[in-house]
Amino acid sequence: MTIDSSDHGFLKRAVDISYDHMRSGEGRPFGAILVMKGKPVAEGWNSIFASKDPTAHAELMAIRRACKVLGHGDLTGSTLYASGEPCPMCLGAMYLAGVSRCVYATTRQEASRIGAQTEIIYEEYLKPEAERAIPCIHVPMPEASAAFDEWLAKAR
């Protein structure tokens, strides 16, 4: 996977965003920019303090804003530039939105220095479910499964 000068330029922009919003006190120093066909579509930054929303990560915000700008939820063909390696939540959002590629500057290990949980949370995904810090309990309920049948009937 090659990296060219436009990649460096957009990644630098993501880093600049991280400084701007850290200095304003909105959140931790993480910035992102979503680029489609060589053109910037939307920017995002960590605003977990300003919004009191722990999901307000730079990458998630850039993805949500890009979908709003484009008027649809399909980011196939896009590249997400992030000053820091995306956490598992943001990686999941990338898959859901169809982001095609990601370029990032600092690793999950470096982010641990400022208290980011990225590295620890990634490790949870590798554990058997019973050993994870958050127990997820499956309680089958026939009416929940039946909702999928109703959905499929609607779709036909």
Added chain:
Amino acid sequence: MTIDSSDHGFLKRAVDISYDHMRSGEGRPFGAILVMKGKPVAEGWNSIFASKDPTAHAELMAIRRACKVLGHGDLTGSTLYASGEPCPMCLGAMYLAGVSRCVYATTRQEASRIGAQTEIIYEEYLKPEAERAIPCIHVPMPEASAAFDEWLAKAR
């Protein structure tokens, strides 16, 4: 991990939410409710069609709304009830918010029936990074690492 009748009641509510918002056309049949100390704090539902936002999953919305209601981002001690097993994005949000426990009714495999990508995306987390569908490329940039130093200096 024991399940009691209040768990069943809240899970049933999550399922009811899934029906309501599927029938209104807002999204796929997934509902969630965030409960703290036995009291419901916020509800969420899949609204990916209405919002054109592929991250508008039931669990993520319930977490975001609960933080707004409580005025802070710490959901330690809470249980998230979800009609369907949380996807990797929503699981990550649970870790970031400190959700303590999750109870769900349908599995990731069942959700595949209606086209949900949950099972496929979880498999991506188990692969070596180079083999994932979304390449994530590390391009070190000294100024990105320096943002963490500035953050630490501010914090002191």
